[in-house]
Amino acid sequence: MLSIKNLHASIEDKQILKGINLEVKPGEVHAIMGPNGSGKSTLASVLAGREDYEVTEGSIEFLGKDLLELEAEERAREGLFLAFQYPVEIPGVSSTNFLKTALNQIREHRGLDPLDAVSFLSLMKEKIKLVEIDKSLLNRSLNEGFSGGEKKRNEIFQMAMLEPRLAVLDETDSGLDIDALKVVANGVNTLKSKDNATIVVTHYQRLLDYIVPDFVHVLYNGKIVKSGPKELALELEEKGYDWIKEAEPIH
Amino acid sequence: MSKDTEILEELTSSEYKYGFESNIEADSAPKGLNEDIIRFISSKKNEPEWMLEWRLKAYRHWLTLKEPKWPNVSYPEINYQDIIYYSAPKQKVAPKSLDEVDPELRETFEKLGISLDEQKRLTGVAVDAVIDSVSVATTFKDKLAELGIIFCSFSEAVQEHPELVKKYIGSVVPVNDNYFAALNSAVFSDGSFCYIPKGVRCPMELSTYFRINAANTGQFERTLIIADEGSYVSYLEGCTAPMRDENQLHAAVVELYACDHAEIKYSTVQNWYPGDKDGKGGIYNFVTKRGICAGDHSKISWTQVETGSAITWKYPSCILKGDHSVGEFYSVAVTNNWQQADTGTKMIHLGKNTRSRIVSKGVSAGQSQNSYRGLVQIHKRAKNARNHSQCDSLLMGDKCGAHTFPYIETSNNSAQIEHEATTSKIGEDQIFYCLQRGIDEESAVALIVNGYCKEVLNQLPMEFAVEAQKLLALTLEGSVG
Numbered sequence: 097m098l099s100i101k102n103l104h105a106s107i108e109d110k111q112i113l114k115g116i117n118l119e120v121k122p123g124e125v126h127a128i129m130g131p132n133g134s135g136k137s138t139l140a141s142v143l144a145g146r147e148d149y150e151v152t153e154g155s156i157e158f159l160g161k162d163l164l165e166l167e168a169e170e171r172a173r174e175g176l177f178l179a180f181q182y183p184v185e186i187p188g189v190s191s192t193n194f195l196k197t198a199l200n201q202i203r204e205h206r207g208l209d210p211l212d213a214v215s216f217l218s219l220m221k222e223k224i225k226l227v228e229i230d231k232s233l234l235n236r237s238l239n240e241g242f243s244g245g246e247k248k249r250n251e252i253f254q255m256a257m258l259e260p261r262l263a264v265l266d267e268t269d270s271g272l273d274i275d276a277l278k279v280v281a282n283g284v285n286t287l288k289s290k291d292n293a294t295i296v297v298t299h300y301q302r303l304l305d306y307i308v309p310d311f312v313h314v315l316y317n318g319k320i321v322k323s324g325p326k327e328l329a330l331e332l333e334e335k336g337y338d339w340i341k342e343a344e345p346i347h
Numbered sequence: 348m349s350k351d352t353e354i355l356e357e358l359t360s361s362e363y364k365y366g367f368e369s370n371i372e373a374d375s376a377p378k379g380l381n382e383d384i385i386r387f388i389s390s391k392k393n394e395p396e397w398m399l400e401w402r403l404k405a406y407r408h409w410l411t412l413k414e415p416k417w418p419n420v421s422y423p424e425i426n427y428q429d430i431i432y433y434s435a436p437k438q439k440v441a442p443k444s445l446d447e448v449d450p451e452l453r454e455t456f457e458k459l460g461i462s463l464d465e466q467k468r469l470t471g472v473a474v475d476a477v478i479d480s481v482s483v484a485t486t487f488k489d490k491l492a493e494l495g496i497i498f499c500s501f502s503e504a505v506q507e508h509p510e511l512v513k514k515y516i517g518s519v520v521p522v523n524d525n526y527f528a529a530l531n532s533a534v535f536s537d538g539s540f541c542y543i544p545k546g547v548r549c550p551m552e553l554s555t556y557f558r559i560n561a562a563n564t565g566q567f568e569r570t571l572i573i574a575d576e577g578s579y580v581s582y583l584e585g586c587t588a589p590m591r592d593e594n595q596l597h598a599a600v601v602e603l604y605a606c607d608h609a610e611i612k613y614s615t616v617q618n619w620y621p622g623d624k625d626g627k628g629g630i631y632n633f634v635t636k637r638g639i640c641a642g643d644h645s646k647i648s649w650t651q652v653e654t655g656s657a658i659t660w661k662y663p664s665c666i667l668k669g670d671h672s673v674g675e676f677y678s679v680a681v682t683n684n685w686q687q688a689d690t691g692t693k694m695i696h697l698g699k700n701t702r703s704r705i706v707s708k709g710v711s712a713g714q715s716q717n718s719y720r721g722l723v724q725i726h727k728r729a730k731n732a733r734n735h736s737q738c739d740s741l742l743m744g745d746k747c748g749a750h751t752f753p754y755i756e757t758s759n760n761s762a763q764i765e766h767e768a769t770t771s772k773i774g775e776d777q778i779f780y781c782l783q784r785g786i787d788e789e790s791a792v793a794l795i796v797n798g799y800c801k802e803v804l805n806q807l808p809m810e811f812a813v814e815a816q817k818l819l820a821l822t823l824e825g826s827v828g
Binding site for chain 2: 144147168169171172173177180183186188189193194195197198199201205237258
């Protein structure tokens with residue numbers, strides 16, 4: 097589904113990613129861990145197509161397409177979803193209006209008719225149960241005045257509505273208390289299927305107690321320095337990142 | 348007589364009534380402005396003597412004035428002797444079908460979602476469409492007449508209701524008010540007149556009629572709306588299609604007069620030709636709009652969405668004379684490319700317990716300049732006056748400008764005045780967030796800008812609000828990236 101080869105990326109001439117290799121297959125959950133400044137969020141941004149980053153080397157294939165050739169909105173329409181670390185506020189635009197616009201542009205891209213208001217609202221009603229959001233939030237301005245937990249839950253709600261093939265969760269656990277964390281994880285787990293995949297980017301092991309990964313990758317200084325099964329996360333929790341820093345890069 | 352012939356008959360006879368003769372040569376005044384031209388206009392319109400005197404008085408005063416230079420706009424000097432001040436509606440060679448209409452204009456219509464029939468009417472295509480409109484207008488007029496509401500062209504009002512015109516014309520915007528108001532008073536071509544009798548609530552938004560007539564009203568329109576005691580009217584002024592008018596200068600005057608317990612809601616959606624991408628051409632929109640809350644407990648509310656014109660210069664204002672009267676001003680002004688807008692309001696508090704509210708949203712893109720200029724004035728007698736102003740500016744790109752000039756003058760220490768202002772840039776983060784959800788950039792900008800303007804758009808009647816939203820998107824097309 098996703099194949100990243102020798103990916104190098106920089107921002108303002110500063111090299112951040114220095115040769116990332118990653119294969120993700122449908123049905124898999126991958127966790128990407130690493131200390132602050134290792135390039136985790138950069139990887140998420142490059143996948144989503146943020147223009148500030150320049151890819152200097154390497155390739156990314158997504159569902160048989162050259163991802164780097166696609167504009168950010170085309171990537172989204174092809175089924176790539178990024179749950180933002182810091183979801184932005186858009187005053188005056190309700191979540192409902194925002195999602196309807198997004199969903200219908202994605203549907204158009206896939207050759208489907210736009211959803212009418214009634215079907216859209218019943219879809220919302222169904223998906224809202226997943227993340228236990230108060231319905232009134234959806235009529236308020238997008239993310240404006242939302243608590244940290246509400247913003248993150250709203251991201252997962254959007255993911256549920258847009259049904260992506262590949263979801264990248266960028267530090268979704270940051271700023272969440274344990275109850276909110278469980279709700280978010282439960283949402284992600286419910287949405288999991290054999291056809292879609294998830295990349296969980298996180299600093300802490302905590303989230304991985306609830307979203308259990310098939311693979312854990314450790315990112316350090318712009319490279320994946322270690323990959324392993326879910327137990328690797330526990331090891332990291334125990335020993336910290338220092339022992340990894342001395343380890344040999346793989347590939 | 349068949350209905351069509353009836354309508355045709357009415358159409359031709361009413362033209363005669365206004366003095367439009369078939370001799371086209373004689374229907375235009377020569378270029379320039381002098382007392383003879385004013386006499387010519389007045390006689391063409393078959394006006395009574397007092398109307399001519401009023402025009403001449405305005406003209407003589409205009410001669411003593413200098414064009415104001417204080418607005419934050421710049422434009423080449425206007426040669427007032429190079430303008431034709433009177434021209435009967437042109438007998439243009441009408442296009443036979445929509446295929447003959449400027450494709451760019453048609454594209455704009457498509458984007459605005461204007462129906463085919465409406466498109467034909469606006470571009471003056473099929474004759475039957477015109478007749479349709481006339482009959483529609485007539486139906487409305489009958490319905491309104493039953494309630495005693497007078498709604499007609501200004502010229503008709505001068506003929507049919509001279510006592511009302513005489514009493515109220517210039518009562519809100521006197522002939523000597525300012526340079527452009529004086530010019531308008533001297534040479535105004537036509538416009539709308541509206542009178543709502545005591546206790547009557549006008550059952551419909553007065554708009555369609557105006558839109559039909561819009562094509563024929565010249566560059567110096569004059570509108571007068573009088574709401575008698577306890578009445579209510581909502582008036583929509585709008586050209587929601589781009590009028591590619593060759594007239595450079597539009598200097599209109601709008602006067603609103605609200606008696607005790609009366610309410611006037613005046614909404615404008617303005618989309619005149621803004622000039623091309625290099626700043627060539629376009630309309631200068633220099634308008635004087637003012638309302639007086641003459642009676643106690645009266646209310647005047649201005650809502651405007653300004654997206655067109657090369658230069659917009661207008662300050663819809665309220666004189667709050669009656670005790671407990673309320674003035675409101677809701678504005679969205681969008682400028683793109685080389686457009687310039689200097690707009691805002693004046694709230695003059697004269698009566699006790701008067702309240703005013705100002706919400707101004709400016710959006711600047713391209714190389715445009717967008718200024719808010721507002722005056723809140725509390726007079727000595729205006730005990731317990733209250734005002735709340737909110738002025739927000741949104742910038743797109745780094746070549747445009749937003750300016751705020753709020754003036755507050757108070758002579759009564761019981762006044763409560765609040766002023767809030769913000770300036771923000773449309774966030775790349777906001778746009779990227781939309782893109783990441785599959786929304787293209789144009790739609791993202793439209794979404795964000797509409798959200799930003801929501802407070803004002805909510806004041807517009809439903810169907811107008813939808814058009815205004817589309818207009819905003821259209822105006823800002825291509826302004827990001």
